[in-house]
Amino acid sequence: MQNFDYQTPTRLIFGRGAVDEKLAEVMSRFGEKVLLTYGGGSIRKIGLYDRVKEILKDKEIYELPDIQPNPKYDPSVLDGVKICKEHGIDVILSVGGGSVLDCSKAIAAGAKYDGDPWDLISYKATAEDALPIVDIITLAATGSEYDPGGVISRTETNDKIGYVDPHLFPAVSFLDPVYTFSVSRKQTAAGCADAMNHIMEQYFCEDSTLLNDGFMEAGLKSLMINAKKCLEDPEDYEARAEMMLCCTYGCNGIYALGSSDSGWPCHAIEHALSAYYDITHGEGLAIITPRWMEHILSGKTVGRFVKYGVNVFGIDPDQDEYNIARQAIDATYRFFESIGIPMHLRDVGIDGSRIGEMAHHIAVNEGLENAWIPLDENDLVKILTESL
């Protein structure tokens, strides 16, 4: 078991009516000037935008709308930082999914930094402070509401960087499953795949524990069962709620306390796909994951796949271990397919023309030579090609 130093200070306020009940009280602690960040029109459609404005009617509110999926450094982060600095913003209220929140985190750090915010995101400088962040989550997926990280894309350099800093834990995250009732089938499935991959990135490692494995197996099983229920009945409160809670634990480290770091290879690969082609993150992960699994299956890894297959998919353990492992990988693929995820890169508009370029970008920037199963440029080309 590895040593660790762990803290997740975020307060979670979870359940039906949570915003009505507690948002005013929570926001009253953080000052008068609020930057309200959000994405497209979905928060207006579900009435959340109006509700938030009503609850905060006595505050001085500035707005940063139109934050995109795979949120962009330019213009979103830069615009947000500018507003914060010009108006002396006290707190950011992020209303939306993980992309809005990720963007808000980069803004929160940039607002308290004198130089170019990209210095922070690219780890050239370290944040010494950040604005407090409160969020209202409207999509079960990234776990950003309970972790200190965000992923920011910079279009001109094809960079999509996971930026992690302990200052970036949200102070308070509101999670009302009702706000996810209107999430589309596509985004529900992609969110499930994202959350499942967060777990798999921690499950497939050199050194885990019975406790962590059990937690993660429970998370995977719950996500699969509840995602299907959400697709069958988008207003199934219990299923939306459990899916939302499952997603929350994805990236705060609790699944890997004492485990060795896997290097999160599927995320490293997917970040290139999204950076080059701006695809939906969860779909990219679902496409890559089973191909990565097949690529790393070996005498060193087969035992983990057997445990995964038996405990998550209920595969009969009395078989040849490679048989079990291959069935587990196939079951992973088939589950993603069954919830409607396009399972080939070509289905999401990616052909083979830039595979070499992407593989090179990943190999140079993502450090996968230190992953549990190291991946070099050749490995990456193979995995991407198998994913076409």
Next chain:
Amino acid sequence: MQNFDYQTPTRLIFGRGAVDEKLAEVMSRFGEKVLLTYGGGSIRKIGLYDRVKEILKDKEIYELPDIQPNPKYDPSVLDGVKICKEHGIDVILSVGGGSVLDCSKAIAAGAKYDGDPWDLISYKATAEDALPIVDIITLAATGSEYDPGGVISRTETNDKIGYVDPHLFPAVSFLDPVYTFSVSRKQTAAGCADAMNHIMEQYFCEDSTLLNDGFMEAGLKSLMINAKKCLEDPEDYEARAEMMLCCTYGCNGIYALGSSDSGWPCHAIEHALSAYYDITHGEGLAIITPRWMEHILSGKTVGRFVKYGVNVFGIDPDQDEYNIARQAIDATYRFFESIGIPMHLRDVGIDGSRIGEMAHHIAVNEGLENAWIPLDENDLVKILTESL
């Protein structure tokens, strides 16, 4: 799924050498005047007392030694509060097991309260502040290192009260499994039973989730396997470490996020046993638990016992449900017995003479009429009598 409002801000610093590496840095943030709290001689025997004094040699240290298991309001809490007020203590450093930490929490709150600290413990008043607490845990059991509660006994009134207040989360908890190598067989087993019962108190409830159930089943299985390993080889680092981590989650609420409250009936009953007879908490819980299970087995509860039996003990699910439930209860009893816990009240010095008195005390003070399966005075007499 129930609404919840959840936060666990404590920082966990875990692993071999954690104290040497980070205690000085951590303590440097909390001021110069330290109240060092501890129990009997064990922290001297393992060299931890000297090590802590050496690390903090530039601090102004006051000491409160001799804190007992089932820590006492008088003298320990009162003495500690007096020292804090007289000397303007900045931070409490609790070194020992859950009893030392529970006592330290009551001191931390009492030090910032003008009236009688019992007002806080008995919920006549609410803490508005508390001294910060740092702890070094030397026993895997209570989970106090990661929760905002403590249990304090007042001998003259036979009260043993669980006192919970959000101010009482430790700021930082150090967990080095090596400090638990010298824990006796008796205390290792009792700690395991305590942690297992913390999980069972959350598992057996009206409304849980697949996720919570999976987490808890993993915790129970890990505790059983690792406790046995610790008993076989007290210096098995991996087993001590995993047991320590399992115990940490016991009472911070993570196992019950969104679940309905069970009322923690076994703890309510055991608190009377310890208050009247000062027995080892974990042993009392192990004795009570299977008798409570048998007492509440009914058409309403049998499904939970089936899930527990199948998923925790691997009992064949293709049987009559009451068969499975009874096998699960029997397996619980036999596990505790197998790790050397005395499984009858008479084995720990309790005869039947005060059962009526204890049952009355519990019924009046513990609110078990609101438990998942309500228990009145007659129920309590039966459970206690079956436990003799």
